[in-house]
Amino acid sequence: MSKIFSGIRPSGKLHLGNYLGAIKNWISLQDEADQAIFAVVDYHGITTPFDPKTFHQQVMDVILDYLAAGLNPDKSLLIRQSHVPQHTELAWIFNTITPVSWLDRLPTYREQLEKTKANNMGLLDYPVLMAADILVYKSDLVPVGEDQLPHIDLTNEIGARFNSSFGETFPNVKAKLTEGARIMSLKDPLAKMSKTGDEGIALSDSPDEIERKISVATTDSGKEIHYDEKEKPGISNLMTIYHLLSDKSLTDIESGYAGKTYVEFKKDLSDIIVSFLQPFQSRRKEFENNLDQVVSILEKSEQKCRALADETLSDVKSKMGLI
Ligand code: TYM
Secondary structure (H helix, E strand, C coil), rough: CCCEEEEECCCCCCEEEHHHHHHHHHHHHHHHHCCCEEEECHHHHCCCCCHHHHHHHHHHHHHHHHHCCCCCCEEEEEEEEECHHHHHHHHHHHHHHCCHHHHHCCCCHHHHHHHHHHHHHHHHHHHHHHHHHCCCCCCEEECCCCHHHHHHHHHHHHHHHHHHHHHCCCCCCEEECCCCCCCCCCCCCCCCCCCCCCCCCCCCCCCCHHHHHHHCCCCCCCCCCCCCCEEEHHHHHHHHHHHHHCCHHHHHHHHHHCCCHHHHHHHHHHHHHHHHHHHHHHHHHHHHCCCCHHHHHHHHHHHHHHHHHHHHHHHHHHHHHHC
16 A cells, blocks of 8 residues: 655646556556655746636636546545645745756756756756655655656655664655656657647547557558557557557557558547546536536645645654744
8 A cells, every 4th residue: 555646747738658657557556556646836836937817717727637547536645736835835845955966967858958058946946856856745755757757766865864864764766657658759769758749649639639649659560560669759658548548459459460460550549548538528517517526626635635634744854943
């Protein structure tokens, strides 16, 4: 049994990579966990450029996606990070024990710096806040996609440094990856699917949009439907999506499409995605029409989380001589 925490930045529409890499795992884990907390990490969202006019809606959009995907408020706590200020309070404390050299070498920091050219403290400090998100609940299992692994390593380094400086407090944290831990862009199968642009399938895409995006998705030379990440990254990525949404094994997909064309494969794949997303989108509409209920789910969860996080902070502060 474990204590689970994970989160997503409200930085654009959620896509199939977020679902297959993270949320799909959360749904099954919430049944077995001792504690399951899933956040919209809005304070992380403001470390890169954002529009204050639409930001609130973006946060609510992620929560609606969580609920529509099957996160159950009877089993999981669903929160907005900024509504539980203990996360940022613990992050400040962690700042005082984290060498800058642990942060400025991180690939995610380097990438964002390259993209945004804005070298603000928030960008550099981003993984310290992530460590605080996880450790403020003494969580030990974090279901994420592959790109987050360096952040989990850092979380353990920070936790270990706190433990050795002030006494045993934080558990070791394990990342939990799915088979969909690295879903690639439809346009460039060597880059990961991201929240911007036309290279991903958003969970809100219409059937026509999905069909169009899949039909123009980059495939490889040759015409076999064969899984080979190195030689055929485009078709392999599409096969992974097919496999994860249909539960058909990769070998069954290969044999089912022996002698068939990319066009036939792509047509079936769009049908699979559409039939997965249609019930998701109608559940989402129901929640959209019941926003009061959604806000009440958030407020109840946040109240519980503030109490849980306070216990850790009191322990931390007393070990440090702050109280
Ligand atoms: P974010 O918002 O970039 O992504 C949210 C989750 O989706 C996964 N993901 C993918 N998985 C597979 N294929 C892809 N193409 C793909 N793109 C994204 C990510 O790995 C992630 O699991 N730093 C985090 C948010 C965060 C967090 C936390 C996560 C803040 N605090 C505490 C866990 C625990 C982030 O930016 O994720």
